[in-house]
Amino acid sequence: MAEKEPTIADAPGGAVAALVAQFAGPDELVEAASQVRDAGYRYWDTHTPYPIHGMDRAMGIRPTVLPWMVLAGGVAGAAAALLMQWWMNAVDYPYIISGKPLFSLPAFIPVTFELIVLFSALTAFVGVLALNQLPQLWHPVFQSRRFARATSDGFFLSIEARDPKFEESRAAELLQSAGAVAIDVCRMPATGREVPTGVYWGVATLAILAILPPLGVAWYRSGAKKLPRIHPILDMDAQPKYRAQAFNPLFPGGMASRPAVPGTIAQGEMDENTALYLGKLGEQWVDEFPVPVSMEAVQRGRERFNIYCAPCHGLTGEGDGMVSQRATRRAEPNWVPPLSLHAEPVRVQPVGQLYNTVTNGIRTMPPYASQISVEDRWAIVLYVKALQRSQHATLDDVPEEMREKLR
């Protein structure tokens, strides 16, 4: 095939932009590529329907820098992730999570891993486009009509006129001697290369539309507005019912909420036994436990005390729990340190009063009625009494047979 004189097609137009040569098959193209490489051209390329083994070598293409770019992207991702997490978690908003250190590497690995992958992938994507000078909407070789076959069954080699060595006749000669079956001369067209004005209008319209939502958000956020905020998705926010404090003309006084009938008792709140539920008989604190006193109850009380009370009061009730220590160290302005449970004013309190304190709280101590059941509150009081006894014991409290050891 190479013996046959190739056809040279030259369409009218401006200056020569490129030569496009077609070759019979992949092997011929690889051979031609090595000849063009040896001739010292720089701006040239081959175009084939599928990748051809050995073409990189024939064209003298050096290994790509893309892997290094991806590596740099990955390292940048790792640095960005660690810096971000360090800044957010350890500096800008220090917050202890699960008792871990503020800068806790194992917890930061997943986000770091994801950002390494994200940065590497984006670098690879953008890098491939940039290194290949894509997207490129128009190229002189598109002037060649047969070039369309490069995506089905044609094997092409193009040399661009911007190459410093380019000289039309010598380049064509080279391609001919390399075995081209056809050569097209591609010229710069006089017109038709401008982007249609419609594209500019379309881009401008899209840009304006894209600005509207952030502008709307900025307007709504820039101070108080009288209108209710826009609520595109209602979910269950608006329901046909009256809320507390709402107006309803049906009822006297316009109150939508109905007061409970006097004497109503909610389920499970029938607490007639005031000694048990309030720690009181009349106006007097009870001094006897209204629940059975047993070793099991003391053990239960100790367990509950260590869970609910010890964080502030300390395991021995001295008032040296972790929360109290930290608040004192930080000089929290509203912190009232708990009294030692062994202090005189606490020790003389009747059990009913201790129970009342657990139930309703005192000073900065919150009420625990909602968290600890009645029986457990009494068990805690029982354990507190045992703790107090432990710090003010006399020799009479020690069993006979063990007294000798204490001396």
Next chain:
Amino acid sequence: MMRPTATLRIHDDHVTLAALGARAFPLLAGIGLAALALAAVLGAVRGDGFSYFFHSYLTNYCFVLSIALGALFFVLIQHATRAGWSVAVRRISEILAANVSVLLVLFLPVLAPVLLGSHALYEWTSPAAVAGDHLLEHKSPYLNVPFFGIRCVFYFAVWWLITRFFLRRSVQQDHSGDASLTLSMERFSGPALLLFAVTVTFAAFDWLMSLEPRWFSTIYGIYYFSGAILAGVAAIVLAAAALQASGRLTMSVTAEHYHDLGKLLFGFVIFWGYIAFSQYMLIWYANIPEETVYYLARQTNGWAGVSLALAFGHLLVPFVGLLPRSMKRRKGVLAFWCVWLLVFHWLDMYWLVMPNYSPDAGPPFGLIDVALLVGLVCLYLASAVRVAGGEALVPIKDPRLGESLALENF
């Protein structure tokens, strides 16, 4: 892309073990048996009721087993993806996988004591330990001796069937050249992968995780698998390199195949790190005593050094080492990394098993470990040599062989 010149290359290549197999088999079998006998004597001399022997045996057995399972996974995944590039090394992996009968015999020193009522290895086999222990009582419908034995039989039966199926079909094709055999192997590879996943997961639960019967980790099976595939691919590379050094397969296996195997190694190095860290981080974060006990034992009493050695030697160092393209394309360099990975994979098995033997006294090591490693590896290789027999070491009539021989990485 198939090129006629490439398919012809195989006819000039030296593709059978031939006399080498006949010489190697008695040597490997002899060394293996002698080393195992030495290990048994050393184990008896210790006078600890063979406790150290059993733990070390399990370590080394799981190491050798993982090579076979990794090679099996390699075969299955090539068929499942209809891969063409790997055909030149697929027979090697088929042979490395198809040693289940010897592996079953070698498993008896672990299984027989359990069946005969020894509690040296597994605490849950002892009724006295289970009684009154709520967790062990709760697990006893699964963790009991008869069911343990049944499961072991099931695992080996599945592995025997799968490895035999793929090796026999493949060898049959060498003689008949029937392309429909390839299709039947592709069809079975999907179900075989499912069976593989189930058996490897539960085998790892039964043989390794139940060493600490109160502890649990649902990712444990994948952890063992991730090390196994590394060991399997590393063994394939080393086997190919060794065969080439002996003048075989010199034209069939090229730098392109080593490059692709190296990519798999690199990928599974990260996979192992991903799985190992996933297991670690969840347990570290939740900080629940019944879970952290596993890592506590591996961070105290001298075990922290082994754990750190794994983090660096099993993940970070080979990650950097296998990253450059040139490392994967040079046979000698890649073989170095394969040996490296096998060493650290062995350390990984050691790290899984041995803290149960000496949680307080630190990492133990002795001649007995070396003897068991040498013994089990030699017997395994002897079996592989016997399996290879006089057949070709490349599937010479595989329809995709030409594609594999013409492989080129861009």
